[in-house]
Amino acid sequence: MNSVSHIKTIAKRELSGYFASPVAYVFIVIFLLLTGFFTFMAGGFFERGEASLVSFFLWHPWLYLFLVPAVGMRLWSEERRLGTMELLLTMPIAAWEAIVGKFLASWLFLALALVLTFPILITVNYLGHPDNGVIFAGYIGSLLLAGSYLAISCMTSALTRNQVVSFILSVVTCLFLILAGWPPVTRLLDQFSDSFPRLIEAIAAFSVMTHFEGFQRGVIDSRDLVFFLAVIFFSLFTTSVIIRSHRAG
Amino acid sequence: MIRVDNLTKAFGEKLAVNAISFSVERGEVLGFLGPNGAGKSTSMRMITGFIPPTAGSITVGGFDMVQNPIPAKRLIGYLPENAPAYTDMTVSGFLGFSAELRGLAGDAKKRAVHRAIEMCFLEGVIHQSIDTLSKGFRHRTCFAQSIIHDPDVLILDEPTDGLDPNQKHEVRTLIKRMGEKKAIIFSTHILEEVEAACSRAIIIDRGQIVANGTPQQLKHRSDISGAVILRVGGISGADLKQKLSQLPTVRKTVVVDEDKFRVQARVFPQTSAVDGELARSVGELAIREKFQIEELHTEEGRLDEVFRSITLPETVKEATK
Incomplete structure (x- = not known):
């Protein structure tokens, strides 16, 4: 009936929860410092001699690997630890509304952190004439990537009341999603490609790297969109199953 | 509801x-x-x-x-x-x-x-x-x-x-x-x-x-529900017990406390006794015998006792008796 208002109420509470503690500010500062460091120092922004944000987006899968689980690890484990889950789930709302509301709040928070990287966009536009369409696609891809990691963190945080366990589980899961399509790993798997020709393709298809690549080049492919949205949907659905089975005892 | x-x-x-x-x-x-x-x-x-x-x-x-x-x-x-x-x-x-x-x-x-x-x-x-x-x-x-x-x-x-x-x-x-x-x-x-x-x-x-x-x-449901607490001076516990046992309404008498000035006893009614009957008959006896009454009341029973008797396993109950 009024799912939207329920989701909004829960998201609002969750989001204000981030800013009530130093977590939000620490996260944003560290995120901005690290993106800056990787783009300019490790990514060789200037040495490339081209007006693009390739060196900026290149690092996002690795940066998010640790930062996004740090944002998502408390989502449900904190509810379980405090016992507020019992309050929340005895309210006249559906469990999925709570799950979606909490997820959207954290995603919005990550989006905010991403928006705050705008100085780099200004810099590159000041220095040259980049293709802003490609950059826009990169931002979309980055946001979807963050959303996928976040949905996975949401799922692992429902598994345990311990935030550290939740963090580690989600880092490992996300790492798997990176490595499946990371060139050194695919090259290694290539050695077996004779016996299992379709295997590498199948494994690489599960990787966020494969699907993020297109966005970096400025291509918004529907298959990549579907991949990220499917990861988000699947993870949130699994979250609801975990929560239901936890309640059933 | x-x-x-x-x-x-x-x-x-x-x-x-x-x-x-x-x-x-x-x-x-x-x-x-x-x-x-x-x-x-x-x-x-x-x-x-x-x-x-x-x-x-x-x-x-x-x-x-x-x-x-x-x-x-x-x-x-x-x-x-x-x-x-x-x-x-x-x-x-x-x-x-x-x-x-x-x-x-x-x-x-x-x-x-x-x-x-x-x-x-x-x-x-x-x-x-x-x-x-x-x-x-x-x-x-x-x-x-x-x-x-x-x-x-x-x-x-x-x-x-x-x-x-x-x-x-x-x-x-x-x-x-x-x-x-x-x-x-x-x-x-x-x-x-x-x-x-x-x-x-x-x-x-x-x-x-x-x-x-x-x-x-x-x-x-308490055991002591309906029992009468009687505290009187100038009589020994044994005498009081003997006197009370003559009443038809009394099933048994337990001396709870006794010193040289007073005796406190709990008097249990016959199961057939109606509400208040026991207290009345004990009171009449006390007046007849000129006991120095300090206290006389009917017990309502206590919830904690009922709670214990219902929820304690039999073995524990035996041990604490």
Whole structure:
């Protein structure tokens, strides 16, 4: 009936929860410092001699690997630890509304952190004439990537009341999603490609790297969109199953 | 309002709640008693829709909690055990959040928050963050959350736990007052609370209902219910016992306390004795014999004794005798 208002109420509470503690500010500062460091120092922004944000987006899968689980690890484990889950789930709302509301709040928070990287966009536009369409696609891809990691963190945080366990589980899961399509790993798997020709393709298809690549080049492919949205949907659905089975005892 | 039918919950092999049935109507306050681990909290969690039952049914206001949980939950206010709350929120923020989830907005929300703050004496801490509150305030904040939408049904899991005696008294009075218009279930360990606030009580032990009645009825199940306490001076215990044993209404006399000035005895009635008959006949005897009466009254029975006799396993009972 009024799912939207329920989701909004829960998201609002969750989001204000981030800013009530130093977590939000620490996260944003560290995120901005690290993106800056990787783009300019490790990514060789200037040495490339081209007006693009390739060196900026290149690092996002690795940066998010640790930062996004740090944002998502408390989502449900904190509810379980405090016992507020019992309050929340005895309210006249559906469990999925709570799950979606909490997820959207954290995603919005990550989006905010991403928006705050705008100085780099200004810099590159000041220095040259980049293709802003490609950059826009990169931002979309980055946001979807963050959303996928976040949905996975949401799922692992429902598994345990311990935030550290939740963090580690989600880092490992996300790492798997990176490595499946990371060139050194695919090259290694290539050695077996004779016996299992379709295997590498199948494994690489599960990787966020494969699907993020297109966005970096400025291509918004529907298959990549579907991949990220499917990861988000699947993870949130699994979250609801975990929560239901936890309640059933 | 609340109807529970053959409610059962199994955790693996263990039956936490075993086929309990009862109902609570508007205007009733039902006390839920039982030792720790008896299944009180599990039952309440099922009634509020937090955990699904293994078998049996729950209807609240005509809505089935399993089939149709949202409208059923709308009627309920719930205070879970240990009074959980979002520690990073302020008291007013938390109550506002609860009100919004209950579908209140704008002026209605403001009024509801204000009312709950007033009823739970939270005026002094409205803008304080919940993690800085003392246990009593935290408890009342969560209690305020449960009554924010003025629900028809209130489920309170140990509402007076962790409160000081004054606060306990306030909460008890509040429950009793609200009980006139709502259906309330609350669990407690404190037996005076049951007498003070409940119109009916259920004792649950190892997942099963072992007693169900008004506090008065339960007290009458006590062994000492109906016995007469007599304290007199100027006579020895043995003499008093001998004199009393001649009365037809007396089954037996136990000397409770004796020193050189006075004797205190508990006189048990014959099972056929009518209310007050024993006290009258003991009184007449005392006057005839010119005892120096210091005290004479009929015992109502004690809930804690009934509670112990019902919920202690037989072996423990033997050992403590």
